[in-house]
Amino acid sequence: MAFGLVLVVLIIFCHFQTVDPVLADCLAINYELMGDNSCMSAGVTQPANTLEGAMIKFYCQSLLIRTPTGIDYCPIKVCQSNGTWSNAQLSCNNLECFNSTSQLYIGRRTCTSTGKTCQSWNSQQPHAHNYTQTADFPENSVISAKNYCRDPKGSRGQPWCYTTDPQVEFEFCDVPSCNSISQDQGVCTGNYCGDPDSHITGDNLCTRLHPIGVYDRHVGALVFLNCTSLLLGFTSAINYCPVRRCGNDFLWTSGSVSCAQNECYNASESQQYQGRRTCTQSGLSCQRWDSQTPNSHPYTTASYFPDTTVSAAGAYCRDPNNSGQPWCYTTNPNVTYEPCDIKQCSSMSFDNGTCSAGDLEMDNFVRVESDVTGYTTNTSFPDRNAISCGRYCGQESLCALFAFEKESKICTLFNENPVDMTVIICSSLRCYVRT
Incomplete structure (x- = not known):
């Protein structure tokens, strides 16, 4: 269950110089930041000034593992031309960073690194785009992707979005790699x-x-x-x-x-x-x-x-x-x-x-070089994938479990043993069990 959190931050600025009359000044105010986790520690980056365009960024000092995000959010306040700060909400959980590849990021950030609101992916306004296929998004749904920061097809290497500003086509989102943040083990006070x-x-x-x-x-x-x-x-x-x-x-x-x-x-x-x-x-x-x-x-x-x-x-x-x-x-x-x-x-x-479309191509499974203890394997499998590996396992009577290594494209099949898991190496014709 997500818990609501209200952080009240007081920022006080003293001005000793004349403010440019062209720019609005949001001044120093008391404001509320809505969060979705009662077991978090949040911080704030103070802006250099309070003039129009100034930004206040919020961040999580510690992230809890596997917290379901309960809100759509943008952890940035921007000083607007009407002299008020834009709204901000903050979510502290591991969904708000991305592991290994930005294409798999499935958090709920809805603004760019400069605080611009993201355009919905199922919209072509104000910016037309070609990311219209379900497979482009980790939700497998363009509609469910809403206006969240995403990296469809892994096209840019970092979560981003088209903006609702007609003058700015797209911007990156300030979403960190999970390797760069500190996570606890789900233990908090109380x-x-x-x-x-x-x-x-x-x-x-x-x-x-x-x-x-x-x-x-x-x-x-x-x-x-x-x-x-x-x-x-x-x-x-x-x-x-x-x-x-x-x-x-x-x-x-x-x-x-x-x-x-x-x-x-x-x-x-x-x-x-x-x-x-x-x-x-x-x-x-x-x-x-x-x-x-x-x-x-x-x-x-x-x-x-x-x-x-x-x-x-x-x-x-x-x-x-x-x-x-x-x-x-x-x-x-x-x-x-x-x-x-x-x-x-x-x-x-x-x-x-199968977990998606695709047929097993037996030719992709290269014969092992030896079928005795101490065997070696050919690791060049340009067309092999997790789907074909899994289906191949299903066709082998000895296979109880498979593992597919994405980078090396090695498909390893396992036989269930009462004591331990015995490794099976399969060629295009048969499986060899290492005893």
């Missing part, structure tokens, strides 16, 4: 947690993770995470729980998300669910099935589980009594068991293993 940090582990590059709905930050609050798209034919490669809880230490519990086909169950077949969820619908950790502590139970043989052994069932949500929904005993002595928040497959939306 009896509540900071914002959930960004260390969410996923097992599929072809997916989008997001919190479900709004959430509180007080002790006991929950953040539920979900996949916006699921790919067919992928086995979850990690033990995971898509729920984070604000603990008594004012830190969020760890969380990871698996976006795979087996993270849902078919109606009337809940006893066959073989996913790897390890927490209940309220975020409590599951007790191992081969343990009788803190809760004793009768499910002690493999016949109750779809796994080969009771031990292999681990602490995963299961339905050994065929109740109709996966559940588990909890590690909380005061809560015997709870259902797990696992959807039925019929309620999920699956694609066919």
